[in-house]
Amino acid sequence: MRKLLAASLAFAAMLGSADAQETIKVGALYNLTGGMSSLDGPSLAGAQLAVKQINAAGGLLGKQVELIAPDGKTDQQETAKAAQRVLSEGVIVGIGQSDTTFVMAGAPLFQEKGIPFVTSGATHPKLPEWVGDHMFMTPFGDDDQSYAIADYTYDKLGARRVAVWTDNSMDFTKALSAFFTARFQQKGGEIVGTDVFMMGDTDFSAQIARLASLDPQPDAVFVSAIPSEAGLSVKQIREQGISMPILSGDGFDTELVSTVPGPELATDIYFSTHTYRADDRPEVKKFVDDYKAEYGREPENAFAPLGYDAMMLVADAIKRANSSEPAKIRDALAETRGFKAVTGEISYTRPTMVPPKPVSIVSVKNGKYTVEEIWRPESQ
Missing domain, CATH: 3.40.50.2300 (Response regulator)
Structure with missing residues (x-):
């Protein structure tokens, strides 16, 4: 048995x-x-x-x-x-x-x-x-993609003063902003204003008002967001007549960045993302x-x-x-x-x-996505 x-x-x-x-x-x-x-x-x-x-x-x-x-x-x-x-x-x-x-x-x-x-x-x-x-x-890692967009912002866009918005509810978005800030400052750039929002927010009017009040105006704004807020933030920033470049990481690698604001408003946007487009x-x-x-x-x-x-x-x-x-x-x-x-x-x-x-740097101009350059980490 x-x-x-x-x-x-x-x-x-x-x-x-x-x-x-x-x-x-x-x-x-x-x-x-x-x-x-x-x-x-x-x-x-x-x-x-x-x-x-x-x-x-x-x-x-x-x-x-x-x-x-x-x-x-x-x-x-x-x-x-x-x-x-x-x-x-x-x-x-x-x-x-x-x-x-x-x-x-x-x-x-x-x-x-x-x-x-x-x-x-x-x-x-x-x-x-x-x-x-x-x-x-x-x-x-977020360090690499943040360094990539920070380098492009400073070296290719010529920006020296950048405002930073961060989705304060996500580990990814907080890390992205932190690494971007560190790299941009290391290169000699200045962060001239910081602001926060939360996942699920649909009204960015307060952040936009604070951005518009900065004097002198920053050269660009870095928006660390996931897709649901990416398209909305672009739409509302552009609707208020703010035309400065909008920067981000791979949370912006979504059709929502162009479809939510529409092609006329979806312009002068730059984000870092995974290498695959135009490769x-x-x-x-x-x-x-x-x-x-x-x-x-x-x-x-x-x-x-x-x-x-x-x-x-x-x-x-x-x-x-x-x-x-x-x-x-x-x-x-x-x-x-x-x-x-x-x-x-x-x-x-x-x-x-x-x-x-x-890391790919992608631009969005009039709703069209283009790979601007490929960034490679120092330790391959």
């Missing part, structure tokens, strides 16, 4: 193991509704395209990949619930999120379970330190062609290829590990060097585990 019981328990354990599952389950944490949806929606679409291609090529370890993607609804509690749900369903790795605040609502739960999590778009450079050794980043690398061309063939539209922004890259990065690690054991996948991820991603080569060579990647 004891032998039978032991055999039954062993069989049950085997059934519950990752190796015994019929599919390779990957958790995808994205906010498909709410303020982050214009970034997370395209990112999930990119990840889904990657899964389709992986499965068409035979899957991983002889099994098909299953992406489990509940909606986090741009809410930290809902994101935590989504993380708990996918973990309960036996995922062996997680991907997703385009913002640090939401990564911190879900990724620590993966860390506790010993399951790796790869963010597709969150950019705070301390994420691997905050979460732990099972946390990996597909994108660059002639073969990885970029293939991704754009495949995305258009799958969805009948151009990739909406850089977060679409970031989602694709996160999933392909995970697939590469599983292949190299030749295992569905989370610990072995984690080790393979940590050893990633020279992975040819759509958004730039990924190598975990820095002590911070933040990949040193190029």
Whole structure:
């Protein structure tokens, strides 16, 4: 009887193991509704395209990949619930999120379970330190992208006096402003006014009045915002007749920057983002062609290829590990060097585990987006 019981328990354990599952389950944490949806929606679409291609090529370890993607609804509690749900369903790795605040609502739960999590778009450079050794980043860090836009503002736009607005409710936006300010001041620039707002704000009239009252006027205003506030802030600043350049980071890499204010008002805007637009690398061309063939539209922004890259990065690690054991996948991820991603080569060579990647500076003029230059970090 004891032998039978032991055999039954062993069989049950085997059934519950990752190796015994019929599919390779990957958790995808994205906010498909709410303020982050214009970034997370395209990112999930990119990840889904990657899964389709992986499965068409035979899957991983002889099994098909299953992406489990509940909606986090741009809410930290809902994101935590989504993380708990996918973990309960036996995922062996997680991907997703385009913002640090939401990564911190879900990724620590993966860390506790010993399951790796790869963010597709969150950019705070301390994420691997905050979460732990099972946390990996597909994108660059906020320090790099802030330095890129600060350098461009000072060197190419010739700005010397800049006002800084910050969404004070998000880790990402606060970090972006802090790194921009430090770099701009280091170069000899001056921050002449600071202001704050919160995620969900729709009226920027008080901030605009304070900006307009600065004498002399700054050469530009840096607006650290997520997409839902990006388009609104541009619209309201321009409607009040303020024509100075508007600067930001990858939270502005959304169609909302042009569609909300309209093309006439969406002009003289500059932001740093992930390298992919106007890039002639073969990885970029293939991704754009495949995305258009799958969805009948151009990739909406850089977060679409970031989602694709996160999933392909995970697939590469599983292949190299030749295992569905989370610990072995984690080790393979940590050893990633020279992975040819759509958004730039990924190598975990820095002590911070933040990949040193190029940064695009994109301008918006009369609603049209143009890559002005590619900035590269000093430590490649």
